[in-house]
Each structure stands twice: as C-alpha cells, then as structure tokens.
Amino acid sequence: MANVVVVGSQWGDEGKGKIVDWLSERADVVVRFHGGHNAGHTLVIDGVSYKLALLPSGLVQGKLSVIGNGVVVDPHHFVAEMAKLRAQGVKITPEVLRIADNAPLILSLHRELDGIREDANSGLKIGTTRRGIGPAYEDKVGRRAIRLVDLSEPETLMPKIERLLTHHNALRRGMGLTEISAQSIHEELTSIAHEILPFTDQVWRVLEDKRKAGARILFEGAQGALLDNDHGTYPFVTSSNTVAGQAAAGSGLGPTAIGYVLGITKAYTTRVGEGPFPCELDDEIGRHLAVVGKEVGVNTGRARRCGWFDAVLVRQTVKTSGITGIALTKLDVLDGLKEIKVCVGYELDGSRIDYLPASMGAQARVKPIYETLEGWSDTTAGARSWAELPAQAVKYVRYIEELIGAPVALLSTSPERADTILVVDPFQD
Structure with a gap:
C-alpha cells in the first residue's frame, strides 16, 4: 500500500x-x-x-x-x-x-498584525486572509512561538508570553499602537486550554x-x-x-x-489575492468561468481571478512536488465553449521560455503563448467513465497530460463524490 x-x-x-x-x-x-x-x-x-x-x-x-x-x-x-x-x-x-x-499557536496579536500590514498605505500588498498565519510562522522561525504543549505547563507559560511580547510590543511601539499586556494573552490561552489539550x-x-x-x-x-x-x-x-x-x-x-503524490489540478486556472497571473482573463470568458465554476473562496468569500489552463505552471509544480499523477477537476466548467485555449509557453522580453521565472519583475512581464483547441457542446458533468465524455473533452485531457508530463489518475466531473472516473488508485500504485 x-x-x-x-x-x-x-x-x-x-x-x-x-x-x-x-x-x-x-x-x-x-x-x-x-x-x-x-x-x-x-x-x-x-x-x-x-x-x-x-x-x-x-x-x-x-x-x-x-x-x-x-x-x-x-x-x-x-x-x-x-x-x-x-x-x-x-x-x-x-x-x-x-x-x-x-504545533505553534495563532494568537489574537497575530491576527491584528496581519490586518494592520494589509491595510498599510505603503509597502507590498500580498493579499493575505488576515487570519494571522504569516505572523504566527514568523514567530515560529524566530523561536518565540507559543506552542500547544506550552498550554499544559501553566507555571512556565507567562515567561514565554513575556518573551514573545518583547518582540511584538517593540513592533507595536514602532507602529504607534498600544502595547499588549502579558496577562491578556495569558487569559486568552488559559481560557481555551481545557478544550484543546485533550x-x-x-x-x-x-x-x-x-x-x-x-x-x-x-x-x-x-x-x-x-x-x-x-x-x-x-x-x-x-x-x-x-x-x-x-x-x-x-x-x-x-x-x-x-x-x-497526487496533484489536484483544475481544468482551467484560478487565483485569489494579489500576484502575477499570466493567463488571467478579464473578459466575457473569464466571467463565464467565474460564474459557472462558482469561483468564490470557501472561507473568505473572496472572488477568484480566472483564466485558461497554464501548462507551464503545472509542469513546473509536477517537478517541484514530484507529482506522480493528477486529479483533474472542474472539466464540466468548460462545457459549451466553442474554443478552449491552453498556455504552452511564455514570452519574456522577446524570448520564448518554458518555465516561471523566480524574479518578481519577470513574473509580471511574462506573456502567455496559447494553443487553441476545439471545444465541445455535450456535457461532461456527472460522467463516471471515459465513454461518457465527449471526444473533444477526452482530447483536451490527453493534451494536458502530454504538456505537463504527468498522467490523469482521477477525473472529477462534479462536486459529488461518486462523480469520479478512477484511472489509478493512488493507494494501490
């Protein structure tokens, strides 16, 4: 297994x-x-x-x-x-x-700091969820985090909080914010300890x-x-x-x-928040993908940016994650489109490249190079076998496999669990 x-x-x-x-x-x-x-x-x-x-x-x-x-x-x-x-x-x-x-803990001070940074008028906006994730990881790497096990040692918890606040209160003073008392963080943690420690x-x-x-x-x-x-x-x-x-x-x-390693791969591309998106579509097709695909964040409610499938990016993540096979999802969102484009490469400053550059500036300058495929009019929604898929849909899937260098192990055709075409059972590979 x-x-x-x-x-x-x-x-x-x-x-x-x-x-x-x-x-x-x-x-x-x-x-x-x-x-x-x-x-x-x-x-x-x-x-x-x-x-x-x-x-x-x-x-x-x-x-x-x-x-x-x-x-x-x-x-x-x-x-x-x-x-x-x-x-x-x-x-x-x-x-x-x-x-x-x-496991490190996220505290109220992390959430507050996350939001303050995103609301700042200067500096780079990352588009975080404002839930304190980044600041909590910073404290972990900085070796000052409060970890779950610390809640089981109430007699040594206060010195750890004071050490954490040496850093955070210095930040807050620099931003003109009121300092946080160690007692308030202590109460925040001890009030919840009995519910999570078991x-x-x-x-x-x-x-x-x-x-x-x-x-x-x-x-x-x-x-x-x-x-x-x-x-x-x-x-x-x-x-x-x-x-x-x-x-x-x-x-x-x-x-x-x-x-x-199973790579979950959407049949088109979406992104939430800031950052480069070479294949983003700010047109009728982009809006069609957003509406039909119901592209809104589950927890944040933020609208997702939509675009064509980017084989350059997925091919790269196949390598960096050692992906064995992919699970292709939301193929049905492409149903009814007369033409479907796939990004097969980038143009950067007049040259063709086959990877996403590491540079922030270069990532913003790359332009997609597309191949155009014929779409399909029949539905793929709910299909549970390859035979139920339109021929052009199968052609699209096979083309993606070829471009990214990884086979489709599963094909999802609706949000329902049973609407899945199994090619390879990852647990039996």
Missing part, C-alpha cells in the same frame, strides 16, 4: 476537498501538514455540504485525523469549527482527532506506529504549490511550504513513507 500526499498543483482552490474526501474512504489516517485555517475545503456528501478550514477532511468520514506540527493552530477557531461540525452530526473526540503537541499527542509517534501497522496514510495538502514560500510566485505566496516534501517535515513521518 502506498501512502499518498495530496497537493494543489496551481494556486489552490483546485477541488482538493472532494478528492481528499473520496480518498479518505480508502485511507485509515488523514493528516494536515501545513498552513492554518486560511485554506478552505468543501465536502459535499449525500447533498450535505461540510466546510472545513483547519480540521482534516477525514473527520467527516470518521477516520483518524491528525493536525501535524507544520500547521499553525488558532485554538479559538479550532473550538468554533469543531462545534460547527458537531452540530452537523460529525463525531469529534480525541480517539479520532490528534493535534501535534509541538486532543494533544506526539503525532510523529502516532504516525510511525500506524505506518508500521500497515495503515494507509493520506496527507492532505492545503492551498497550492504555486503559493509555496520557496517555489511559488514569491513574495505573493503563503508563509509555509505547500509542496509535497512538506508532508514529511510537517508531520514528523520520514520521507521514505511517502509512496504517491
């Missing part, structure tokens, strides 16, 4: 929620390994919609679900999201949900024990590889690593445990 890592191969919003839910039926353990509650997943099961941000999708299936050390955890959001799912009938207990004891565990040990026992482990990525802090469209990226390699570092399970 191959343990599977699911990653987004674009800028996120590729439809990972459905695919992870579909795969979780075959998995024994589902793991979140990076990010925070800034990336939403929507699951639709028997007509019921479940919206998740921080909690692993496996909970809805009743599978052992793990939040790894690579995730930054907002304890108050954790409690609120857990209550919302419980109200929908989802059973959540320490027997089915574990959180790494060394879920704490040594996640690295839990996962290794499960691996040795032959359990099938599914690593659930959030966001997309193009938002990776190293390999994405920097600086318009998130604050964590979103490529497949983070599954090992962000969970404590060694990289040799990973057997298959």
Whole structure:
C-alpha cells in the first residue's frame, strides 16, 4: 500500500476537498501538514455540504485525523469549527482527532498584525486572509512561538508570553499602537486550554506506529504549490511550504513513507489575492468561468481571478512536488465553449521560455503563448467513465497530460463524490 500526499498543483482552490474526501474512504489516517485555517475545503456528501478550514477532511468520514506540527493552530477557531461540525452530526473526540503537541499557536496579536500590514498605505500588498498565519510562522522561525504543549505547563507559560511580547510590543511601539499586556494573552490561552489539550499527542509517534501497522496514510495538502514560500510566485505566496516534501517535515513521518503524490489540478486556472497571473482573463470568458465554476473562496468569500489552463505552471509544480499523477477537476466548467485555449509557453522580453521565472519583475512581464483547441457542446458533468465524455473533452485531457508530463489518475466531473472516473488508485500504485 502506498501512502499518498495530496497537493494543489496551481494556486489552490483546485477541488482538493472532494478528492481528499473520496480518498479518505480508502485511507485509515488523514493528516494536515501545513498552513492554518486560511485554506478552505468543501465536502459535499449525500447533498450535505461540510466546510472545513483547519480540521482534516477525514473527520467527516470518521477516520483518524491528525493536525501535524507544520500547521499553525488558532485554538479559538479550532473550538468554533469543531462545534460547527458537531452540530452537523460529525463525531469529534480525541480517539479520532490528534493535534501535534509541538504545533505553534495563532494568537489574537497575530491576527491584528496581519490586518494592520494589509491595510498599510505603503509597502507590498500580498493579499493575505488576515487570519494571522504569516505572523504566527514568523514567530515560529524566530523561536518565540507559543506552542500547544506550552498550554499544559501553566507555571512556565507567562515567561514565554513575556518573551514573545518583547518582540511584538517593540513592533507595536514602532507602529504607534498600544502595547499588549502579558496577562491578556495569558487569559486568552488559559481560557481555551481545557478544550484543546485533550486532543494533544506526539503525532510523529502516532504516525510511525500506524505506518508500521500497515495503515494507509493520506496527507492532505492545503492551498497550492504555486503559493509555496520557496517555489511559488514569491513574495505573493503563503508563509509555509505547500509542496509535497512538506508532508514529511510537517508531520514528523520520514520521507521514505511517502509512496504517491497526487496533484489536484483544475481544468482551467484560478487565483485569489494579489500576484502575477499570466493567463488571467478579464473578459466575457473569464466571467463565464467565474460564474459557472462558482469561483468564490470557501472561507473568505473572496472572488477568484480566472483564466485558461497554464501548462507551464503545472509542469513546473509536477517537478517541484514530484507529482506522480493528477486529479483533474472542474472539466464540466468548460462545457459549451466553442474554443478552449491552453498556455504552452511564455514570452519574456522577446524570448520564448518554458518555465516561471523566480524574479518578481519577470513574473509580471511574462506573456502567455496559447494553443487553441476545439471545444465541445455535450456535457461532461456527472460522467463516471471515459465513454461518457465527449471526444473533444477526452482530447483536451490527453493534451494536458502530454504538456505537463504527468498522467490523469482521477477525473472529477462534479462536486459529488461518486462523480469520479478512477484511472489509478493512488493507494494501490
């Protein structure tokens, strides 16, 4: 059995929620390994919609679900999201949900700082979700973060908070803001500790024990590889690593445990927030993709920018994440278009290139080079076999495979779990 890592191969919003839910039926353990509650997943099961941000999708299936050390955890959001799912009938207990004891926490001061920076009149706007993710990761790297395990040691918590505030209050003084008292942060944490501490565990040990026992482990990525802090469209990226390699570092399970990397790939391209987008369409087609694809953020409500499929970007993320095969989603959004374009290369300052440059300036200057394919009039929605797909739709899928250098392992034809064409079962690869 191959343990599977699911990653987004674009800028996120590729439809990972459905695919992870579909795969979780075959998995024994589902793991979140990076990010925070800034990336939403929507699951639709028997007509019921479940919206998740921080909690692993496996909970809805009743599978052992793990939040790894690579995730930054907002304890108050954790409690609120857990209550919302419980109200929908989802059973959540320490027997089915574990959180790494060394996971860093998101505090109110992180959320406030995130918003202040985005609202600043000067400097670069990244387009964050204002949920404190970036500042929390900064404190982790700066070795001053409050971690979940710290809540279990109330007698030593105050000195850790004071150390954290030495940095944050200096920032606040520089911005002309009121300083924060250590007591207020202490109360913020101790008021919630009893609700989150029962879920704490040594996640690295839990996962290794499960691996040795032959359990099938599914690593659930959030966001997309193009938002990776190293390999994405920097600086318009998130604050964590979103490529497949983070599954090992962000969970404590060694990289040799990973057997298959599934890249979730939308049949066109979308992006939320600021940053370069070579194939963006600010025209009738772009609006058509947005409306038919219902391109609005699950948790943020932000409209997504839309454009044609960019094979240059996906081909690059296939390499940086070691993607074995892709799950192609939202093919049905292209139904009815007379022509469909695919970006096969870029023009940069008069020269043709086949990669996304690392330079912010060059990323803004690249122009897409398109190939045009014939569209199809019949619907692909709800198809459960290749035979049910229009011939031109199959041609489009095969062309994408050729361009990106990775085969289609799954093809999703609607938000419903059953509307999936399975080519390769990643757990059996």
